[in-house]
Ligand SMILES: *[C@@H]1O[C@H](CO)[C@@H](O)[C@H](O)[C@H]1NC(C)=O
């Protein structure tokens with residue numbers, strides 16, 4: 001947790017604009033083929049490291065110690081004792097965030113079939129191949145439903161509520177949403193929907209002069225509907241997309257969204273209100289809750305020094321943006337980056353220098369209400 005000395009250098013003051021686009025280097029992650037080959041979940045940090053995390057040097061006084069560091073207990077805790085703790089703390093323990101670590105060179109996707117199976121359609125094959133072409137040194141995994149449950153069982157063995165929630169989710173689309181946050185929290189890398197194509201290498205998403213230890217997450221804008229009736233089209237005035245996300249493992253936004261969905265699911269399970277109805281998906285597991293977790297993070301005094309900020313970070317800080325912005329350790333890409341060619345909301349075309357990932361939407365732009373139908377596995 002040495003990294004938290006750096007991680008705390010997150011300030012509202014550092015909302016920065018970038019104009020340069022070159023490359024940054026990423027190291028390879030180990031290859032594996034199935035859940036049993038995966039390394040064990042991250043072990044407890046040695047006592048010495050925990051102590052250092054708990055004491056931020058005075059020079060960092062202007063910034064707040066992140067929750068994840070502050071709440072670390074001073075002694076080793078047994079699995080039983082851990083499971084008595086609030087879910088967020090359990091997750092922070094299991095998946096410590098290290099902003100100094102390299103972003104793992106993983107590409108995660110989910111689908112009903114793997115590319116090795118005949119049922120994997122040719123359209124998807126082309127899209128899938130684009131990721132490998134642009135990231136030849138990355139470990140690229142297309143995870144099927146069956147493998148996903150084993151992987152979650154393995155990665156979250158010590159946080160049983162998460163597995164219980166994953167299993168309880170009654171629709172494949174809910175599991176697909178949940179899975180992306182879970183895999184990124186535990187392993188990091190890039191998650192991207194199976195119907196996306198890489199237009200550029202992730203090494204070119206971020207300007208080369210931005211140090212890789214200054215950010216831990218890269219997100220894009222899904223929607224910026226600058227019209228009075230925006231609420232007829234989208235759930236949030238600015239909506240961040242969750243069809244493509246890059247993150248280091250253990251990022252606090254992922255801890256929050258995983259805790260939220262786990263607790264919400266178990267609450268609904270208990271009340272008997274988990275239904276196969278598609279209408280609540282966007283709020284429950286989709287871009288609405290994802291967007292809320294991101295804004296909650298930006299406005300969380302545990303991570304950001306609010307005393308130097310000029311008010312809260314809101315949708316207004318992201319509307320109409322055409323260059324990336326950095327808020328603390330999160331880089332927000334403009335709408336063109338993950339939504340080129342949608343011919344609306346100010347998005348540029350596929351050949352725009354800022355266009356990085358193409359989301360197919362089966363070829364045409366569709367309103368959000370139809371987003372999940374037919375495009376996710378299940
Ligand atoms: C999850 O987040 C939503 C906001 O997106 C909030 O309304 C809900 O209360 C949260 N649920 C839990 C269990 O924290």
Ligand SMILES: *[C@@H]1O[C@H](CO)[C@@H](O)[C@H](O)[C@H]1NC(C)=O
Pocket residue numbers: 296299300312
């Ligand atoms: C700023 O955000 C915090 C946390 O979300 C919230 O409690 C507070 O009310 C907000 N302040 C304003 C002025 O909106």
Ligand SMILES: *[C@@H]1O[C@H](CO)[C@@H](O)[C@H](O)[C@H]1NC(C)=O
Pocket residue numbers: 012013014015310311312313314316317
């Ligand atoms: C966010 O936008 C508001 C105006 O809407 C501005 O006053 C504030 O400085 C912005 N915050 C940052 C960190 O840029």
